[in-house]
Amino acid sequence: xxxxxxxxxxxxxxxxxxxxxxxxxxxxxxxxxxxxxxxxxxxxxxxxxxxxxxxxxxxxxxxxxxxxxxxxxxxxxxxxxxxxxxxxxxxxxxxxxxxxxxxxxxxxxxxxxxxxxxxxxxxxxxxxxxxxxxxxxxxxxxxxxxxxxxxxxxxxxxxxxxxxxxxxxxxxxxxxxxxxxxxxxxxxxxxxxxxxxxxxxxxxxxxxxxxxxxxxxxxxxxxxxxxxxxxxxxxxxxxxxxxxxxxxxxxxxxxxxxxxxxxxxxxxxxxxxxxxxxxxxxxxxxxxxxxxxxxxxxxxxxxxxxxxxxxxxxx
Amino acid sequence: xxxxxxxxxxxxxxxxxxxxxxxxxxxxxxxxxxxxxxxxxxxxxxxxxxxxxxxxxxxxxxxxxxxxxxxxxxxxxxxxxxxxxxxxxxxxxxxxxxxxxxxxxxxxxxxxxxxxxxxxxxxxxxxxxxxxxxxxxxxxxxxxxxxxxxxxxxxxxxxxxxxxxxxxxxxxxxxxxxxxxxxxxxxxxxxxxxxxxxxxxxxxxxxxxxxxxxxxxxxxxxxxxxxxxxxxxxxxxxxxxxxxxxxxxxxxxxxxxxxxxxxxxxxxxxxxxxxxxxxxxxxxxxxxxxxxxxxxxxxxxxxxxxxxxxxxx
Numbered sequence: 348x349x350x351x352x353x354x355x356x357x358x359x360x361x362x363x364x365x366x367x368x369x370x371x372x373x374x375x376x377x378x379x380x381x382x383x384x385x386x387x388x389x390x391x392x393x394x395x396x397x398x399x400x401x402x403x404x405x406x407x408x409x410x411x412x413x414x415x416x417x418x419x420x421x422x423x424x425x426x427x428x429x430x431x432x433x434x435x436x437x438x439x440x441x442x443x444x445x446x447x448x449x450x451x452x453x454x455x456x457x458x459x460x461x462x463x464x465x466x467x468x469x470x471x472x473x474x475x476x477x478x479x480x481x482x483x484x485x486x487x488x489x490x491x492x493x494x495x496x497x498x499x500x501x502x503x504x505x506x507x508x509x510x511x512x513x514x515x516x517x518x519x520x521x522x523x524x525x526x527x528x529x530x531x532x533x534x535x536x537x538x539x540x541x542x543x544x545x546x547x548x549x550x551x552x553x554x555x556x557x558x559x560x561x562x563x564x565x566x567x568x569x570x571x572x573x574x575x576x577x578x579x580x581x582x583x584x585x586x587x588x589x590x591x592x593x594x595x596x597x598x599x600x601x602x603x604x605x606x607x608x609x610x611x612x613x614x615x616x617x618x619x620x621x622x623x624x625x626x627x628x629x630x631x632x633x634x635x636x637x638x639x640x641x642x643x644x645x646x647x648x649x650x651x652x653x654x655x656x657x658x659x660x661x662x
Numbered sequence: 663x664x665x666x667x668x669x670x671x672x673x674x675x676x677x678x679x680x681x682x683x684x685x686x687x688x689x690x691x692x693x694x695x696x697x698x699x700x701x702x703x704x705x706x707x708x709x710x711x712x713x714x715x716x717x718x719x720x721x722x723x724x725x726x727x728x729x730x731x732x733x734x735x736x737x738x739x740x741x742x743x744x745x746x747x748x749x750x751x752x753x754x755x756x757x758x759x760x761x762x763x764x765x766x767x768x769x770x771x772x773x774x775x776x777x778x779x780x781x782x783x784x785x786x787x788x789x790x791x792x793x794x795x796x797x798x799x800x801x802x803x804x805x806x807x808x809x810x811x812x813x814x815x816x817x818x819x820x821x822x823x824x825x826x827x828x829x830x831x832x833x834x835x836x837x838x839x840x841x842x843x844x845x846x847x848x849x850x851x852x853x854x855x856x857x858x859x860x861x862x863x864x865x866x867x868x869x870x871x872x873x874x875x876x877x878x879x880x881x882x883x884x885x886x887x888x889x890x891x892x893x894x895x896x897x898x899x900x901x902x903x904x905x906x907x908x909x910x911x912x913x914x915x916x917x918x919x920x921x922x923x924x925x926x927x928x929x930x931x932x933x934x935x936x937x938x939x940x941x942x943x944x945x946x947x948x949x950x951x952x953x954x955x956x957x958x959x960x961x962x963x964x965x966x967x968x969x970x971x972x973x974x975x
Contacts, residue, residue: 388847390847395823395828461682465671467680468684481957489929539690544964548973593814618911625822635823
């Protein structure tokens with residue numbers, strides 16, 4: 348055992364003196380460092396959550412703060428779950444969710460696959476492709492309504508240029524048939540780079556020697572892709588789907604700017620419906636129950652999904 | 663066949679891949695280029711059909727963005743002095759007079775104050791908490807981290823209901839302080855999580871050596887850990903800033919005047935008698951440009967930030 352002067356000094360110093368000499372103890376430092384964050388999280392996250400749950404059992408209306416607040420038990424929940432309109436909202440959300448995920452996974456993976464061919468300038472192009480997803484969805488969404496203008500919009504003009512369909516003959520945002528696709532297109536434009544970046548990390552994590560071994564075994568490129576590339580990139584792909592899924596389930600800013608939920612209720616996603624109930628009709632109790640249902644749904648689905656993701660990772 | 667040629671794609675594969683990616687890059691940038699271009703168009707140019715790709719640039723959009731105007735009567739126009747600067751010249755040519763400066767400057771400044779204020783606070787508190795989580799045994803640590811993540815699953819509108827009531831009771835509605843605290847509360851989970859990842863990567867031996875040299879734990883944190891974590895702290899700060907900068911739902915519901923940020927304001931820009939797209943585009947350009955620059959600066963740490971530190975490359 349080494350017996351340096353420091354060791355000797357450490358042995359003869361009483362623990363209490365040593366602690367004082369070092370200033371605050373580690374435990375004290377830990378608490379001083381963590382407490383402000385915990386307080387802030389309690390104030391901005393936990394407390395509102397508890398308040399929402401409490402409100403969801405009442406008939407409170409925020410625009411009538413002096414009205415008597417009645418305890419209504421589970422009636423808000425009952426009304427939401429038996430309301431036929433909510434299924435329309437869920438359907439609009441599901442359409443948006445499924446199609447954005449499918450398109451972004453296909454496009455994002457294809458782009459990552461191509462960028463991973465390491466052609467000249469791939470770094471620069473990756474940076475440029477990523478730009479849309481970093482920008483303010485509200486500001487960009489607002490500008491897309493200009494691109495979608497039937498008479499003057501660039502989008503309609505390009506459709507006419509490519510397909511010959513007259514630009515003034517269709518309106519992406521005010522047609523019942525097209526509006527659900529209009530929001531899918533803008534979301535895909537904005538968020539495909541997100542899936543691409545994660546897939547690219549996945550593809551780059553596959554070591555070269557695996558492909559070298561496969562070449563020795565004379566496995567075809569096609570077989571290599573399906574039996575090696577896809578399974579090894581799958582956890583990354585699933586992670587991308589998890590993030591996009593959660594984000595698009597709560598989608599608000601982009602779509603509220605594009606269509607505001609219309610025409611009719613064709614693009615009325617859950618968050619937009621929630622905003623109408625809470626801040627236009629001022630049914631605070633009812634919308635709190637709605638918020639709780641949404642949170643439980645997202646949380647439940649995400650938990651199941653994360654379990655599946657962990658299983659894939661372990662393979 | 664050499665080993666290198668197995669994993670190195672052929673020149674033809676590279677060429678095809680490069681062409682397809684270039685095609686996508688061009689298409690995906692068109693809306694952004696169109697925003698920038700529209701900002702420099704005159705009103706008639708911006709709504710001409712077919713859309714004008716080549717046009718003579720004008721600062722009309724930017725002038726309109728920063729001013730409120732009204733249509734002038736012929737008598738007013740004939741009584742007016744000849745314009746002495748380009749702003750007056752542009753406005754007079756359209757038969758309008760400036761009534762007052764627009765609110766855009768104030769809204770933009772609000773975005774700067776709230777963005778930087780909340781970023782500073784989240785990174786300051788986040789660094790302390792992340793260090794504690796990384797180095798000490800904090801009871802319930804794992805639960806806390808999972809909790810931090812799960813707060814992100816709540817739709818912002820759902821959180822906005824109780825926050826709206828809370829702010830109303832505390833007198834924080836439509837104040838800078840309220841928005842700074844709110845954005846800090848939302849961002850702090852991201853900040854702690856990302857910073858913990860960065861601090862985990864700094865070897866503990868550095869601090870232990872400093873402790874043996876007689877530094878206190880706090881000195882070791884300040885003089886050894888902080889400089890090592892500087893890059894991580896900087897990129898976390900940019901992520902927090904971009905979030906606060908882009909945030910729309912809370913700003914839309916909780917601010918209306920004094921503390922309103924640019925995202926809820928820009929879509930409400932109207933000219934004299936209708937939507938003024940060049941002015942909207944000019945506002946959008948000024949608002950989006952800083953984020954584009956930050957994105958390019960941040961490209962190495964991008965993946966980590968957007969995936970909450972789940973993918974570190």
